[in-house]
Structures are given as structure tokens and as C-alpha cells.
Amino acid sequence: AVSKMDDDAELTSLNDGTDDRFQTILRSEDQYEMDEKDVHEEDLEMEETYSEFAEGGYRAGPCEPFGIVCLCFKRVGNMHVIFETVKDGHRKLWLVVGPFWPCTAFITYPILGAVTFGLGWTFTLQHYPWPVLLVWYAVGVFCLVCLGMTSCSNPGILRRETRRRNSQWVWTKQTSSFRPPKATFCRDCNCVIEEYDHVCPWTGTAIGKKNMCCFQAFVSSCAIMFIFAIFIVVAGSLFVHKQHHEKH
Numbered sequence: 001a002v003s004k005m006d007d008d009a010e011l012t013s014l015n016d017g018t019d020d021r022f023q024t025i026l027r028s029e030d031q032y033e034m035d036e037k038d039v040h041e042e043d044l045e046m047e048e049t050y051s052e053f054a055e056g057g058y059r060a061g062p063c064e065p066f067g068i069v070c071l072c073f074k075r076v077g078n079m080h081v082i083f084e085t086v087k088d089g090h091r092k093l094w095l096v097v098g099p100f101w102p103c104t105a106f107i108t109y110p111i112l113g114a115v116t117f118g119l120g121w122t123f124t125l126q127h128y129p130w131p132v133l134l135v136w137y138a139v140g141v142f143c144l145v146c147l148g149m150t151s152c153s154n155p156g157i158l159r160r161e162t163r164r165r166n167s168q169w170v171w172t173k174q175t176s177s178f179r180p181p182k183a184t185f186c187r188d189c190n191c192v193i194e195e196y197d198h199v200c201p202w203t204g205t206a207i208g209k210k211n212m213c214c215f216q217a218f219v220s221s222c223a224i225m226f227i228f229a230i231f232i233v234v235a236g237s238l239f240v241h242k243q244h245h246e247k248h
Contacts, residue, residue, distance in 0.1 A: 051076070051160070052090065052091055052159055052160060053076050053077075053091075053157050053158065053159055053160060053191060054157070054158045054159060054160045054161070054172070054175040054177040054179065054185075054191060054192035055076050055077035055157075055160075055175055055190060055191040055192075056077060056174040056175050056185070056190045056191065059077075059078065059190050063099060063100055063101070063102045063103070066101075066102045070097075070101075076093070076096070076157055076191055077157075077186075077189050077190030077191030078098075078099040078188065078189050078190040078191075079096050079097070079098055079099070079157065079189055079190075079191060079205070080096065080097045080101070081093055081095070081096055082094075082095035082096065082097060082152065083095040090159075093154040093157060094154070095152050095153070096152065096153065096154045096155075096157070096205070097151060097152055097204060097205065098151065098155070098188075098189060098199070098203075098204045098205025098206055099188050099189055099190075099199075099204075099205075100188070100199070100200075100201040100203075100204040100205065101151065101204040101205070102204075103201045103202065103204055104147070104151045104202065104203060104204035105204075107202075108147060108202045108203070108204075109144070109147070112140070112143060112144055112147065112222075113144065115140070115225070115229075116136075116137070116140030116141070116143070116144065116225075117140070119136070119229060120133060120136055120137055120140065123136060123232065128232070132232060135228070136225075136228065136229075136232070139221055139224055139225050139228060140225060142217075142221050143218060143221035143222055143225055146214055146215075146217040146218035146221055147203060147218050149211070149214040149218075150200075150203045150205070150207075150211050150214040150215045150218050151203045151204045151205055153210060153211040153214060154210050154211070155189075155193050155196075155205055155206045155207060155208035155209070155210055155211045156183075156193050156194035156195060156196070156208035156209040156210040156211070157189075157191050157192070157193060157194075158177075158179060158180075158183055158191075158192045158193070158194050160175065160176075160177040161177050161178040161179070162177065162178070163178065164178050165178070165180075168180070168181045169181070172185050172192060174190075175191065175192055177192065179192050180194070182194065182195045182196075183195070183196065184196035186199060186206050188206070189205070189206045193206050193208040193209075194208055194209045194210070195208050195209035195212070196208050197212065200215070203215065203218065
């Protein structure tokens with residue numbers, strides 16, 4: 001319990017821009033009140049020093065040994081940008097993989113693929129009705145698609161904000177940027193995620209505002225596959241047992 005309290009306190013201090021273990025920094029509202037000249041000069045300095053997005057300095061990711069595979073892609077924090085577009089000088093991230101992408105590529109996908117097509121082939125050999133096979137493959141493929149959309153989409157990486165838009169915004173020292181109250185600095189992703197929920201190693205990325213729907217669809221389809229598989233196996237066993245009993 002004490003360890004959990006310490007971890008919670010550390011996470012809170014990280015996102016509040018303070019360090020409760022070493023020092024307590026009190027910031028007044030006057031500290032963020034600048035005239036237009038000071039704000040303009042600070043904006044120029046931030047643009048020269050930091051990137052467009054609210055990301056921290058270089059930090060080794062949890063699966064850094066596999067990072068050599070992604071050397072040809074740009075990074076935002078510990079996220080690897082597969083595809084992006086630039087319009088009016090602003091980057092828009094379309095395909096982004098998270099810091100745990102090897103878990104998705106080498107564990108989650110092989111397991112789900114083996115379950116989907118392995119059991120499907122088994123059901124086919126046992127001459128299950130085609131509607132059952134159709135539903136099974138449809139749910140399995142939908143689950144794999146949702147996994148891909150979750151793991152390769154932008155979870156909600158926020159842009160760097162050098163100005164405090166309202167009193168509820170909080171300064172995040174890890175990224176030298178302000179963030180809205182529902183956004184959180186993710187230590188694994190090394191960037192600020194809008195409406196951050198958690199980091200899912202199975203999908204390889206953080207779960208936030210922009211990929212929450214895909215994540216929920218993925219989890220729901222996994223549950224449906226599990227229940228449906230049990231139902232098919234149990235119903236098939238009873239059917240085979242009944243036929244065997246009738247023959248004798």
C-alpha cells in the first residue's frame with residue numbers, strides 16, 4: 001500500500017510540474033502574466049529549442065533495442081511516426097506506433113491470428129455450419145482490424161502550448177509546455193496525451209482521446225470471440241456426443 005501511494009504521488013508530481021520528493025515549488029498567477037513583448041520573445045525561443053509537439057527530451061523507450069527497425073521514421077517523444085502530412089507549416093500525424101510496438105507485432109498479432117484462423121480451420125474440419133464459420137471469421141477479422149487501428153493511430157498527442165489559455169491549464173516541466181486539465185504526460189510515450197487513460201502493451205501504445213473508440217471495439221471483439229469460441233466448442237461437443245449416443 002505504501003509503495004502504491006508513493007507511485008501515485010510521483011505520478012501526480014510529474015504531471016503537476018513539481019517534485020514532492022525533493023522540493024516544493026510554489027507558482028503564483030503573476031508568474032505567468034507577461035506583456036506581449038515578453039510572450040513573443042519566449043515563443044520564438046521555444047520554437048527554436050523545442051519541437052512542435054509537447055514532447056520531452058530524448059529518453060530511451062521501454063523497447064529501445066528494437067528501435068533500430070524504426071530509424072527511418074521520425075519520433076515524437078517515444079512514438080514513431082509512420083506517416084504524416086504537413087499543411088501550412090503544421091504537422092498532422094496519421095500513422096503512429098507506440099513504444100511497445102514489438103509486443104503488438106510479435107505477441108498480440110500472432111496470438112490473435114492463431115486463434116482466429118486456427119480455430120476457424122478446426123471448425124471447418126469438423127463440418128460446422130457455414131453461418132457459424134462466417135460469424136467466427138467476421139468477428140476475428142474485425143478484432144484484428146481494430147487492433148491495427150488502435151496501435152497505429154495517434155492517441156491524441158498535443159501540440160506544444162507556450163501560453164496559458166486559462167487558469168485550469170497546468171505547466172508540465174517535462175515538455176516545457178502548458179496542458180489542459182484532462183491531458184497527462186505519459187512517461188513511456190514521453191509526450192502529453194489528450195484525455196490519457198493508460199498505456200496498453202498489448203496494443204503497443206497509449207490510449208487517449210483519438211484511439212479510445214478503436215480500443216473499446218478491440219476489447220469488445222476479443223470478449224465476443226472468447227465467449228463465441230466457448231459456445232461453439234461446448235455446443236459442438238454436445239452435438240457430437242448426441243450423435244454418438246444415437247448410433248449406439
